[in-house]
Amino acid sequence: MQERSTKKLFLSLEDNINYLYELNTKDSDFVLRRFKIGETNALLLTCEGLSDKILIGEAVLKPILSCDCMPKNPTLQYAYIRDRILCASEQSEVFDFDALFKGVMGGSCAILIDGVPRTLMLDVRGFDRRSISEPIMEITDRGSRESFVEVARINMTMIRRRLKTPDLRFETLEIGEESSTSVIMCYLADRASESILQQVRKRLKKIKIESVLESGYIQPFLDTKRVSFFSGVGYVERPDTMCAKMLEGRVGIIIDGAPLALIVPYLFSENFQSFDDYCNRPFYATFSRMLKYFSFFVSIILPGLYVAIGTFHPELLPESLLYDIAASEARTPFSLAMEAFIIHIIYEILHQAGLRLPKPVGNTISVVGALVIGESAVTAGIISAPMVMVVAFTAISAFLVPSLYDASAVLRLMFILIGGFTGIFGVLIFLTVILINICSIDPYGIPYTSPFAPFDVRAMRDGVLRLGWKTLNKHVFRVQNAYGSEEKRKASEACE
Secondary structure (H helix, E strand, C coil), X not given: CHHHHHCECCCCHHHHHHHHHHCCCCCCXXXXXXXXXXXXXXXXXXXXXXXXXXXHXXXXXXXXXXXXXXXCCHHHHHHHHHHHHCCCCCEEEECEHHHHHHHHHCCEEEEEECCCCCEXXXXXXXXXXXXXXXXCCCCCCCCCCCCCCXXXXXXXXXXXXXXXXXXXXXXXXXXXXXXXXXXXXXXXXXCCCHHHHXXXXXXXXXXXXXXCCCHHHCHHXXXXXXXXXXXXXEEECCHHHHHHHHHCCCEEEEECCCCCEEXXXXXXXXXXXXXXXXXXXXXXXXXXXXXXXXXXXXXXXXXXXXXXXXXXXXXXXXXXXXXXHHHHHHCCCCCHHHHHHHHHHHHHHHHHHHHHCCHHHHHHXXXXXXXXXXXXXXXXXXXXXXXXXXXXXXXXXXXXXXXXXXXXXXXXXXXXXXXHHHCHHHHHHHHHHHXXXXXXXXXXXXXXXXXXXCCCCCHHHHCXXXXXXXXXXXXXXXXXXXXXXXXXXXXXXHHC
């Protein structure tokens, strides 16, 4: 790549063709079409499957070959074709082989003329792509039925269609030494903080990676350096959700070839919000959010707490429940901690099998497998019935907050082990450590736990609660103005 980037195009067309052959294009998917412009030799270079053949024939070759007043000088021919014959909406000139290859592999066609050390690139993209479909991960009852696709330009169009403002900006960078993947920063110039924009640009430009094939490749480079189960970089599948985040001053990042876009900075409370919250009535949206918060903490703490109480603090259980648990445990050969660990691992195996198998088979494996294995384990006396219920309930609770499922699955296992060895005090200490770790994260100078810590009464209107639009519209939230943010702190210090 380094050699190609410094290699300029030759004056001779044959030298250019020979160099292309040296770069293994003779037997690849590159198509070299020779033709004549008067008495001058010329070449059309495209990539098979990425360009529209009909468009090339009708809009490029036909106008050039049918021209009767073409100059005889190659340089004048090139200028005449560029300025008078071809009228593509997107055309550019390149002078080196690196830009030539990037353009052709992006779906453009190149016109090389003998005696001219530059080439004309025309946008004639026509590759197959997946059509816009309904979201798979962020399913809602109301709202748009559109989701991002793998083509960055289509994703940009869906955002532009929703935000018809001249303040909408798209900045394109190329990341990946071999893939040269287009990464687009999206933001509203009048909403986003210049400090956050500079940090995002700096981190993107510093990325040194061989290829970028999905948004997860660059997510660690944009995230905080602190070791944590939680991330200050979020991902979205819906263009309407991304537009809502950008209106709050956040920066969206679209990766060409990835159906998920990234959002920075991303706060902990946003994991419990969905687009439906802003479409449904406030009382139901508030109830839904409370349910999500409760379910998340239940999904990580309940199994460990059950193991800790059953092992070290049985006096905390009601007498009737204690007798039932003791009777169930008397028939099993394992301790409470070992039972919870085994059933948790079995559940995660079933979950991964359901994800990897074809959808009809995967659903059957997940449901039938859980029922059969759970019932068989209880009947055989390997696992107690209360333990199966506890792990099943916590596993279902984790699905209410899908963006935190990875963290909850690992934390649940850690709480089980800690509860089995140290009891309820160890569980509480570890929970405190997790909360301190969450509070220590500050993506791009914004407290990750805002608006809970530091506490902001005004922002709580859209925290656990979700008030009506008449109230929310009175104060427009900007992420850089959150309590405790670095930018707000600097502004208050400047006023003093």
